[in-house]
Amino acid sequence: MISKEDLFYKIGSLEQELIELGAFLHANPELGNEEFQAVDRITTILQNNGFLVEKGLASLETAFRATYTVGTGGPVIGLLCEYDALQDLGHGCGHNLQSPSVLGAAIALSQLEDLPACTIEVLGTPAEETTSGKIPMAQQGYFDHLDIALMMHGGDRTTVDGRSLAVDNFEFVFEGKASHAAVAPEKGISALDGVLMTFNGMEYLREHVRSDVRIHGIITDGGIAANIVPERAAAKFSIRAINRPYLDTVVERALNVARGAALATGTKVHINPIKSLESKLNVQALNDLLLNNAELVKAKNITPPREQTGSTDFSIVTHRVPGACIRVAFVPQGTPNHTKEWVKASNSKEGNEAIMTAAKTMGATCIDVLSSPELLKEIKAQFSAEKEVQNNLVLQ
Ligand SMILES: [Zn+2]
Structure with a gap:
């Protein structure tokens, strides 16, 4: 023994x-x-x-x-x-x-x-x-x-x-068009607008998911100067839930938020998956x-x-x-x-x-x-x- x-x-x-x-x-x-x-x-x-x-x-x-x-x-x-x-x-x-x-x-x-x-x-x-x-x-x-x-x-x-929690991490990179923000704003497309609309959209999404879901993000690139319309902007998000099948459905909705933000702002979004973990x-x-x-x-x-x-x-x-x-x-x-x-x-x-x-x-x-x-x-x-x-x- x-x-x-x-x-x-x-x-x-x-x-x-x-x-x-x-x-x-x-x-x-x-x-x-x-x-x-x-x-x-x-x-x-x-x-x-x-x-x-x-x-x-x-x-x-x-x-x-x-x-x-x-x-x-x-x-x-x-x-x-x-x-x-x-x-x-x-x-x-x-x-x-x-x-x-x-x-x-x-x-x-x-x-x-x-x-x-x-x-x-x-x-x-x-x-x-x-x-x-x-x-x-x-x-x-x-x-x-x-x-x-x-x-x-x-x-x-x-x-x-x-x-x-199972988690999927993403980077969203928005592409716009640079222009002088005061002289020719009408010629610019702000990539930062795409990022900001993504953040707003995530807040709406947050209200209609199960309570175990966590959605949290940061802006990693917000442009280079206040007087230049940002041609590039980026954010990172983590999306979590207690199990994979439900997380997959939330993630699809979150990606649609970013896609919708791109459509609304006339920008392009590149969605880069970073890391994914199971529950x-x-x-x-x-x-x-x-x-x-x-x-x-x-x-x-x-x-x-x-x-x-x-x-x-x-x-x-x-x-x-x-x-x-x-x-x-x-x-x-x-x-x-x-x-x-x-x-x-x-x-x-x-x-x-x-x-x-x-x-x-x-x-x-x-x-x-x-x-x-x-x-x-x-x-x-x-x-x-x-x-x-x-x-x-x-x-x-
Ligand atoms: Zn540790």
Whole structure:
């Protein structure tokens, strides 16, 4: 019988190394797809602990996989980590806490003498904040053979996500005709008018959609001088909803707003899709395990699953295999991410505690799954059922 106490003891003995890793990543923030120092440091530790490391997956130089196998034919457990930072801010989303947490769980598990047959795969998934490394990794099948996938994220409370929002992002570029705005306005066509009418149209659209829909945009190009009729103007929009079929209908209406704005203003609009993410598939049994283990290790500020969420590229993983993410409290409740407060907390006593809590919570969840084939069966059955529901969702 594998014991969680043994696991916690082993994670405890790794504490110093894990905290140093978190501090190193915090002191050396790297943007998405440029996380070379991070990957070197993380994979070196894994290699030193007997994991087989492959760097560069799915044409992503800073993706990696580190594998440790015991026996043959056992379940494959995926432990995912991100390590990218934010432009001009550093680790304002706390991604420097993820690999120390995952390494704590993975290495401690690998050191358990009575670990049943299994494979532990640590998967490094780059550029969550920008291009979303998990998308090409998923498309090339890097998650398909996993029996479960787990990850952690820092938060203002300890919880799990029931769902996340599906999102489509677009850039609208309007083309008009430049002219002197005072001398010959009649010869100009304002591309900015197209952008402004798009914003107005989105406000009308907003009133007649379901309450889970989010529509938000910024103007990225509004012309170059007040006395020149703008010949180019551009905006970026994100459109979100709790499920894909409904989102698709809202997106079509939003694109028609932009097309209508172009028609009304005599401009041309180019619609450039930027990034698209699915809503997360929820496997209750896996979420329950994570929360129960968070309670067991006395995580701070445990609350029920979040109702209000944004979007995450982890969702694409949850459409392929049963997946769940434990959010671990390390900032005061209500502190938004992508802020200086998060940067500070990501390298603090609270951040370090979150690493240890997350390592133990994920490690204990792996023990639960590895100790009970019935439990894994139940998790897989729930995953298949949820997928079925999502794929056949009736629009309301
Ligand atoms: Zn994040």
